[in-house]
Amino acid sequence: MAVISYFPISLPPEAREGFEKTWMTRVGAVDTFPGFISTELLALPDRGEYVVLSRFTDEASFEAWITSDNFTAGHRGESYASYKENPFLKSHKLFEVLG
Numbered sequence: 018m019a020v021i022s023y024f025p026i027s028l029p030p031e032a033r034e035g036f037e038k039t040w041m042t043r044v045g046a047v048d049t050f051p052g053f054i055s056t057e058l059l060a061l062p063d064r065g066e067y068v069v070l071s072r073f074t075d076e077a078s079f080e081a082w083i084t085s086d087n088f089t090a091g092h093r094g095e096s097y098a099s100y101k102e103n104p105f106l107k108s109h110k111l112f113e114v115l116g
Contacts, residue, residue: 019054019114020079022071033064046087047071052078076111
């Protein structure tokens with residue numbers, strides 16, 4: 018069963034253009050990660066909020082990605098034993114795809 022990672026991001030106006038540019042030119046290490054299916058960046062028309070949706074084949078694949086060295090390097094974060102322990106991801110949700 019596939020899972021979708023839902024990660025909302027709110028940014029101040031001065032950071033939005035740089036964030037979008039970084040997203041569009043991202044290296045894409047996740048694109049070849051085992052179990053990865055797809056990712057999208059959604060934005061409200063006023064750019065007041067973004068949502069990153071990433072689809073993986075299962076939760077184990079997502080967990081492997083979020084705790085990988087590639088994720089840590091790409092997000093300039095610390096490594097956590099589980100994504101559930103990462104305070105940066107406090108508003109993150111993981112949904113199961115039904116059907």
